Amino acid sequence: MTQVIQVALPVPLLRLFDYDCSTLPARGARVRVPFGKRVMVGICIGAAEQPQPYQRKAVLEVLDEQSLWPEHLWQMLTFAADYYQHPLGDVLQHALPALLRQGEGASYQATTLYQVTNAGAAQELAPLQRAPQQQRLLATLQQRALLARDIRIEEFSASALKALQSKGWVEAVTHVPAADTQWGFKIAAEPLQLNPEQALAVAAIAAATQPRPYLLEGITGSGKTEVYLQAMAQVLREGKQVLMLVPEIGLTPQTLRRFQQRFDVPVVMLHSALTDRERLDAWLDARAGSAAIIIGTRSAIFTPCANLGMILVDEEHDNSLKQQDGFRYHARDLAVVRAQLEQVPVILGSATPSFETLNNALQGRYGYLQLTERAGLAKPAKHVVIDMKNQPLKAGLSKPLISLIEQQLAAGQQVLLFLNRRGYAPALLCHECGWLAQCRRCDAYYTVHQGDKQLHCHHCGATQRLPQQCHDCGSTQLVGRGVGTEQLEQTLTELFPAYPVLRIDRDSTRHKGSLAKYLEDARANKYQILVGTQMLAKGHHFPEVTLVALLDVDAALYSADYRAAERLGQLYTQVAGRAGRASKQGLVVLQTHHPEHELVQDLVNNGYGHFARTALHERQLTQLPPFSYQALFRAEAQHATAAVAALEFIASYFNEIADISVLGPLPALLERRAGRHRFQLLLQFQQRGLRAQVLRHVLPQLEQRAELRKVRWSLDVDPQDF
Ligand code: ADP
Ligand code: ZN
Ligand code: ZN
Numbered sequence: 001m002t003q004v005i006q007v008a009l010p011v012p013l014l015r016l017f018d019y020d021c022s023t024l025p026a027r028g029a030r031v032r033v034p035f036g037k038r039v040m041v042g043i044c045i046g047a048a049e050q051p052q053p054y055q056r057k058a059v060l061e062v063l064d065e066q067s068l069w070p071e072h073l074w075q076m077l078t079f080a081a082d083y084y085q086h087p088l089g090d091v092l093q094h095a096l097p098a099l100l101r102q103g104e105g106a107s108y109q110a111t112t113l114y115q116v117t118n119a120g121a122a123q124e125l126a127p128l129q130r131a132p133q134q135q136r137l138l139a140t141l142q143q144r145a146l147l148a149r150d151i152r153i154e155e156f157s158a159s160a161l162k163a164l165q166s167k168g169w170v171e172a173v174t175h176v177p178a179a180d181t182q183w184g185f186k187i188a189a190e191p192l193q194l195n196p197e198q199a200l201a202v203a204a205i206a207a208a209t210q211p212r213p214y215l216l217e218g219i220t221g222s223g224k225t226e227v228y229l230q231a232m233a234q235v236l237r238e239g240k241q242v243l244m245l246v247p248e249i250g251l252t253p254q255t256l257r258r259f260q261q262r263f264d265v266p267v268v269m270l271h272s273a274l275t276d277r278e279r280l281d282a283w284l285d286a287r288a289g290s291a292a293i294i295i296g297t298r299s300a301i302f303t304p305c306a307n308l309g310m311i312l313v314d315e316e317h318d319n320s321l322k323q324q325d326g327f328r329y330h331a332r333d334l335a336v337v338r339a340q341l342e343q344v345p346v347i348l349g350s351a352t353p354s355f356e357t358l359n360n361a362l363q364g365r366y367g368y369l370q371l372t373e374r375a376g377l378a379k380p381a382k383h384v385v386i387d388m389k390n391q392p393l394k395a396g397l398s399k400p401l402i403s404l405i406e407q408q409l410a411a412g413q414q415v416l417l418f419l420n421r422r423g424y425a426p427a428l429l430c431h432e433c434g435w436l437a438q439c440r441r442c443d444a445y446y447t448v449h450q451g452d453k454q455l456h457c458h459h460c461g462a463t464q465r466l467p468q469q470c471h472d473c474g475s476t477q478l479v480g481r482g483v484g485t486e487q488l489e490q491t492l493t494e495l496f497p498a499y500p501v502l503r504i505d506r507d508s509t510r511h512k513g514s515l516a517k518y519l520e521d522a523r524a525n526k527y528q529i530l531v532g533t534q535m536l537a538k539g540h541h542f543p544e545v546t547l548v549a550l551l552d553v554d555a556a557l558y559s560a561d562y563r564a565a566e567r568l569g570q571l572y573t574q575v576a577g578r579a580g581r582a583s584k585q586g587l588v589v590l591q592t593h594h595p596e597h598e599l600v601q602d603l604v605n606n607g608y609g610h611f612a613r614t615a616l617h618e619r620q621l622t623q624l625p626p627f628s629y630q631a632l633f634r635a636e637a638q639h640a641t642a643a644v645a646a647l648e649f650i651a652s653y654f655n656e657i658a659d660i661s662v663l664g665p666l667p668a669l670l671e672r673r674a675g676r677h678r679f680q681l682l683l684q685f686q687q688r689g690l691r692a693q694v695l696r697h698v699l700p701q702l703e704q705r706a707e708l709r710k711v712r713w714s715l716d717v718d719p720q721d722f
Contacts, residue, residue, distance in 0.1 A: 004051035005059070007033055007042040008089035010101075014700050016088070018048045021059040028067025028074055032060045032103060041103045043068075043092045063103060068096070070287070072341045073304050079337055083692065084717045085699045086327050094327050095302035097280045108284060109277065113175035114161065115145035120169030133160035141170060149278040153271045155253055155516065177281060183292055185237045186264035192226050201369040202230045205345055208367070213336050215316075215361040216349040217609075218371030219380075220577025224349045225255070226375070228312055229262050231347065236265055236292055240309025240344075243286075244295045245331055247318035248538055253516070255314075259293055270296030270303065298323060298331035301338065308342050311335050315538070316348035316357055317570055319720060328716045332357070351577055352570040352608050355616050356626045362616075381548075381579040381586030383604045387595045395491035396483035396551045398591055402495065404547060409499050409528055413546040413584065416530045417488065418537060418575050420553070422505040423447035424487045425480025428455060430470035432477050437467065441675040448480045450490075451507055460674035488551070489531050502527035504536050537575045548579040549589040557597050560669065561722050562624050565599055565615055573608040625718070629688045631695060632719035633681040634668070637711040640677040646711040647681040653698045659686055660694065669722055676712075680722065691717075 003024045006016040019033050025044040033042050034057050041063070067074065077095055081088040093101050100106055116123075121142060128135035137156045140146065141164075146154075151161060164170040194202060201216060218224040232242045246255065249271050259267055268282045268291035285291035289306030296303065298321050313321070313332050321331040332348060339346035348357050348366070361368035374380065384404070391398040396419065397405075408415050427445040428437040437446045439457035446455035446464075454463045469476055480487065489503040502522055509515040515535075522530055525544050530536065556568040572590070580586020592600055602611045620627045633650050637643040647665035654662050661684045668678040685691040699715065702708060 004048040004056065005031075006045040006048045007031060007059075008045055008087070008092055009033070009035060009040055009042040010087075010089045010093040011035070012087060012090070014085070014087050014703055016045055017042070018051055018056050019059045020056050021062070023062065025059075025062045026065065026067050028069050029062060029064035030068065030100070030103065031062050033057065034060065041101060042089060045088070064106060068100065068106060068304070070304050070306065072308075073302070073338070075341050076334060076338045077302070079341075080329055080334055082696065084327065084329055085695045085715055086329075090327055094299065097283045098276045099280045100283075104280070106280075106284065108177045108281060110174050110176045111277070111281065112148045112172050113145050114141065114148075114151065114170055114172055116141045117169055117171050120164070120171075123169050131160065131163070133157040134163055137161060138164055138169060147175070147278075149271075149274055149282075152273045153253070153269050154256065177285070178290075183265050183290070185239065185292075187233065187262065188264040189261050191230055191233070191262070192223075194226065194230065195223070195373070195375060197371045197373065198223055198227050198230075198375070201227045201371065204367060204369060205231045205347070206234055208345065211339065211343050211345040212367055213339060213346045213348060213360070213365075214367040214369055215353055215357050216347050216369045216371070217353050217358075217361070218349065218351060219374065220351045220574070221374040222351075222371035223375035224314075224351075224371060225258060227369075227371070228314070228347065228349065229258070231345075232293070232310065232312070233263070235309035236263060238309060240307050241286070241289060241291065241305045242293045242310045242312065243300065243303060243305060243308060244293065244312040244314065245300055245321065245335060246295060246297060247315045247320045249297055254541070256295065259295075263293070265292035266290065267293040267295065270294070270300050298329075301331045301334050308344055310344050311339050311346040313346065313348045315350055317350045317352050317354040318538075319567075322720045324721060328714075328719075330718060330720075333718070352573045353612070355566055355612060355619065358612055359616060359626045362613075379580065379585060381576055381588045383576070384587060384589045385595045385600065385604055386589060386591045388591050388593050394495070395487050396591075397488075397491065397495075401549055401589055401591060404587065404589060405496070405529075405549075408547045408587070409496060411546075414522075414525065414528050414530065414542060414544040415547040415549070416532070416536065416542065416545045416575075416578055417492070417549050417551060418532060418534075419483070419485055419488055419551045420533050420571075421447075421482070421484045422486070422507055422533055423456060423458075423484035424450040424490075425484055426482040427480070428467070429479055429481040430473065430475055430477060431479050432475040433470060433473040435470050435472040436481070437471070441672070443670055443672045447484065449507070450486050459670060483552075485531055485533060492529050492531065496529065499528040500526065501529040501531060504530065504532035506533070506535065509535070534571065537571060537578070540578070542578060544584075545578055545586075546580050546584050547587045547589065548575055549591065550575055551591050553590070554593055557592075557594055557599060562619075562622075563720065566612070568599065569603055569608055569611050569615070572603055623684075623686075629685045629691045630717075630719055631683045631685075631691060632716040632722070633683070633713060634678065634716065635665075635680070635711045635713040636673075636676040636678040638676060640667075640671075640679070642711050643677050643679040646708055646713055647679055649705070649707045650702060650713070651681055653702070654683055654694070657694060659690060660684070682719075 003021050004018050005021045007019050027046045029044050030041050031044050081091040137160045268285050286294045287304040294303050313335050316332050323329050335346050360366045386398050386400050405415050425448040428448050442459045444459050449456050453466050456463050485503055485505050489501050492501045556564045576588040579588050635643040635646045644665045651662050654660050664681040665679045
């Protein structure tokens with residue numbers, strides 16, 4: 001008998017769609033359906049309770065016999081759709097690998113596996129000393145066969161592979177992965193002897209009778225990874241899986257190597273270098289339970305796991321865990337929800353916890369584990385604040401900083417200079433009349449780039465040739481105003497000609513693989529001076545760096561964004577954590593025009609922990625998150641009045657409700673971008689439950705309104721950026 005079923009489709013509408021179907025597919029199975037003039041892949045949600053009395057179209061094909069998702073994950077996905085008031089169809093699509101979104105079968109296909117031949121297995125490694133790439137690859141292949149994807153992720157050389165094949169030591173075989181692969185738990189290397197704080201942390205997690213979230217707050221170099229490893233070991237020993245979220249996949253080869261050295265279990269990495277097919281295979285491995293450890297960036301939180309035992313979120317404060325467009329979810333928050341649904345512990349690790357997580361730990365909602373000492377020999381760094389007022393500057397470098405750099409270099413050590421502004425200069429100025437080159441489509445100045453001799457708008461991506469003359473007065477006296485990383489690099493090369501300078505930013509690492517190579521060169525001490533944007537601030541380990549300097553972070557001290565202080569505290573502490581990781585004394589230098597600023601004083605004198613508690617207290621006094629719950633509507637349009645009118649219309653739905661404060665419409669921090677005017681409306685609630693209830697009630701109504709059809713608008717629940 002024909003059924004009427006509800007289907008979630010990847011369209012920007014909160015509602016579901018009814019279709020006729022000859023059978024009732026499983027909830028969570030894919031169906032192919034006609035939609036307008038197109039055919040779409042949607043997800044069956046179940047039988048329609050009250051089918052609409054109109055002519056329905058019929059399902060063309062049922063693609064899956066069973067749900068694609070285990071029950072707990074399905075619950076998390078439907079929770080997320082409701083919490084973020086985002087269309088369920090779009091949420092579910094997010095949670096699928098591209099091939100499944102396109103309707104491919106949820107099954108393995110044959111792939112290539114590389115393994116040693118008999119000759120290769122017997123081959124000694126020593127004769128390959130001159131070909132270290134071949135040596136490393138053969139050594140690994142003698143331990144385990146590698147899939148094509150492993151070769152790429154683990155950064156083995158393709159030519160080394162060819163060479164080994166032509167020598168007859170390695171062969172490529174066709175391999176059909178099987179979903180039921182069992183892995184036995186084996187420790188490949190002995191764990192380190194834990195220090196007392198680490199031991200306490202591992203024991204607390206192991207001894208818990210009820211799984212719960214933990215904040216693992218450990219200063220840089222305190223050995224958080226060792227705590228992860230030993231906490232994981234217990235989970236893996238029981239045959240359960242570990243899901244780990246990391247902020248940036250570029251960091252994972254290091255992590256991956258440490259995991260592989262420790263555990264002899266299959267690790268799946270959801271790496272950006274995977275093909276769509278490999279991504280699907282990895283997803284199937286995780287869902288079947290044949291992957292023991294799954295590592296990925298934020299979207300990995302949607303990976304199904306047959307037998308999940310623990311979730312780790314490394315650098316839980318990192319902003320990349322929040323998706324900033326479309327389905328605006330926070331992967332850390334969903335990790336906590338998922339862990340609760342699956343009844344497993346979740347460990348949120350950071351040297352600089354987000355205020356949300358810190359507050360949860362301080363209130364006792366999360367277990368609070370602290371590592372306050374550096375593991376091994378490293379000593380804490382010394383802090384120096386340089387007052388820049390009235391200082392002559394060379395490309396943003398003050399005299400005292402230049403002499404500190406000189407001393408470190410002379411002692412044979414590395415220095416790392418942090419400047420969060422790429423390009424040569426953040427503006428182009430006419431020296432005669434004061435004209436500044438401005439992007440035509442944004443409220444922003446062009447950045448001067450020497451690399452390609454162009455002006456770049458960092459907001460809309462527009463570029464143009466460097467002008468020779470002022471557009472206002474025709475003068476040729478055009479000069480860069482301010483300092484970017486290109487200029488800093490150039491000046492440092494002039495100041496210290498004997499020492500090679502390496503610049504790491506988005507421009508210098510545009511080519512694939514170049515970041516990994518630069519980082520390796522930096523670690524190998526091929527460069528004494530490292531210059532970079534916040535790309536350099538993340539968990540990279542440079543053992544020879546003793547001096548770290550932040551050149552210009554003053555803008556954050558007086559920002560309109562209430563999160564700016566939190567970010568500055570995190571950035572300062574993360575960057576400072578790069579200094580003196582080995583046995584040498586580290587030095588952290590902060591240049592500022594506001595040395596007396598209380599934030600600066602608190603950070604430098606008392607450290608992040610104290611700073612964060614003070615700032616949290618202020619948030620409490622001002623009733624800002626995490627002591628209130630926000631929802632931000634954004635609207636943009638060709639004309640400012642249209643965006644404002646749309647938000648005023650939205651505001652009218654909330655103005656009458658008690659216990660909501662409505663702020664706006666106000667212009668966004670950058671009002672005009674790429675030719676569109678952007679405004680926002682901030683709602684603040686005292687209770688999370690009230691927010692959910694109100695949004696659930698209002699959003700479906702808004703989506704029906706013709707008044708809102710002409711502008712682009714969106715909702716951001718728990719917004720991070722303004
Ligand atoms: P974090 O992730 O907290 O910055 P890591 O886990 O990378 O720190 O540890 C920093 C260094 O200290 C690493 O080289 C690690 O091998 C070492 N280490 C960690 N724990 C111990 C320990 N218990 N004993 C000796 N060395 C340790
Ligand atoms: Zn001019
Ligand atoms: Zn622009």
